[in-house]
Amino acid sequence: MQEIETARLYLRQFTPGDLDELYCIYSDSEVMKYIGKGVRTREETEIALHTMLQCWQQNNFGMWALVHKTDSKMIGRCGLCFLDKTSDVELGYAINKAYWNQGLATETSFASLNYGFEILKLERIVAIARPENIASQRVMQKVGMKYEKNARYYETDVVYYSKSRSTSQD
Secondary structure, three states, X not given: OOEEEOOOEEEEEOOHHHHHHHHHHHOOOOOOOOOXXXXXXXXXXXXXXXXXXXXXXXXXXXXXXXXXXXXXXXXXXXXXXXXXXXXXXXXXXXXXXXHOOOOHHHHHHHHHHHHHHHHOOOOEEEEEEOOOOHHHHHHHHHOOOXXXXXXXXXXXXXXXXXXXXHHHOO
């Protein structure tokens, strides 16, 4: 099982036992405001969890469960997945709102990008956000991603950012 440690977080693969904590995050309308089609039911969360587990088995990457070191609580997810109907690898994240504005999305995004570039040897990683999701765009910028274009993925208008391995080594 793949695991990473950052200054304040443990990033580990999800387990079926994470369903309750993940559902708390996925059922929060503020957290899910800009993610997919919004709030998810418990059944939809269970399907999403199963999909994340399958992604790791098939690709050797996926979403990490974020565990806060201070209280050992699973507080969100961050990691890599394939961008909607493409072969591009996408960085994504969602964090329990009680842990917002602490730089945790940036911290875990750096770790995920490093895993993608150093371990998986990916040449490029992308990220998308709805144009009104300024906080997510700031995370992308802080981790060195650059705006490329406006696009449409997951049936939603988005801004599209990317970072290549060569620029991650500068």
